[in-house]
Amino acid sequence: MEKGYIDFHLHSTNSDGERTVEEYILDAAREHMQAIAITDHNCFALRERKISQGVEVIPGCEFSTTYNAFGQKKEIHVVGLFYNGVEDSLNTIFDDRNRDVYAKAIIHKMNEVGLPMTFEELQASPHLGRHLGRMQIAVLMVQKGYAKDVDDALDHWIGNSSPYYLNPSEYVTYIGMKDCVKKISEAHGLPILAHPYHYGYTEAQIEAFVADFRSVTDQPLGLEVYYKKYSPSQMEYLRKLAEKYRLLPSASSDAHKRTHAFMKGDYSLYLRMKNAMGWR
Ligand SMILES: [Zn+2]
Structure with a gap:
């Protein structure tokens, strides 16, 4: 059977999204999505992977982190995917x-x-x-x-x-970006650098930033390459960076509103992740 699509960056009502997890599952089934990840801001909408309506739902989170480079302190987002469930070691990662x-x-x-x-x-x-x-x-x-x-x-x-x-x-001091990546990795999750064009960096700075992200660990890491709002040339630039720095390309809509459509990422991206992570 032909596999459907993937979208690994969605916000539910557990943070600032408009749809519940159950509504996402129903919409995903209608839209021929094979696998989705719920990645609310700094919280876990679900802690175990499940299959519902034929859609695989992976627990995730979009972590806010702090990163200092090029003379600026920025808020950087790292998506974590937790195929085998969310480990308790991650509970302390959010600073209440x-x-x-x-x-x-x-x-x-x-x-x-x-x-x-x-x-x-x-x-x-x-x-x-x-x-x-x-x-x-x-x-x-x-x-x-x-x-x-x-x-x-x-x-x-x-x-x-x-x-x-x-x-x-x-106003807010988040966990350091590299620290966060390490913690996700140690908890057997896949850290993915979210929307690299969002931080006001030039392309040369994006590359230096991606290289720095890559340097945190030898474990598998990902990069949001197929991001719904990016142009084909931006995606192509990110695809090349992912290849150069051995990062697993991810696909994401970053949907918040009901009217936001899924990113229809290729299922093979998920297979590459599973293979690299030993997820089965
Ligand atoms: Zn997001």
Whole structure:
């Protein structure tokens, strides 16, 4: 039987996505997806691999990490895939002290610019996961009548290009990128460098960064090559980097909204991962 497609980067309601894991499975079955990974921000939506509706669902996580290079401190995302389940050793990887610092800073800023709201209101507002981030603040702002919808709240008040944007890396200290890669690897997971074009690096810097990522361990590592929003030439550049640095290419949509389509990555990418990792 011909195998379907893979998408190894999806956000559910456990972090800032709109779909539940069960909804992803139903959509994936309809879309002829063979295997998907749920990779919520800094949490595990599921801890064991399962097959449901004919779709293989792999536990994963998108880890926020800190990385210093080229004179800048950046927040870098590393996707971890845990084919054989999530080991308890990973529970300490998220630093709970930091969890709400950023949300509280944004609320403080909004109060300063004349939009009263409190952290307690945010906690009481409807959200399904533990994650209290910008999306939840945007929802609260709509409820309070400060914005007409979530996009409006992001554009005018709290999004990356809004006038009051606060850079999360100035508020939150995440685990170091290399430390995170080591911990994922030691827990028998596959660390994958997420969306390499997202960090504001030039292509020469991306290559140096990828080489540095590769240097962390001799264990298998991956690179998001087939990323839904990247152009064919960007994907081709990343494909070459993956080959040069012996990184397993991954495919990802990074879907958050219901309207975001799956990335239809080739099943052979998954076979390469399984082979390299000894997953069976
Ligand atoms: Zn993501």
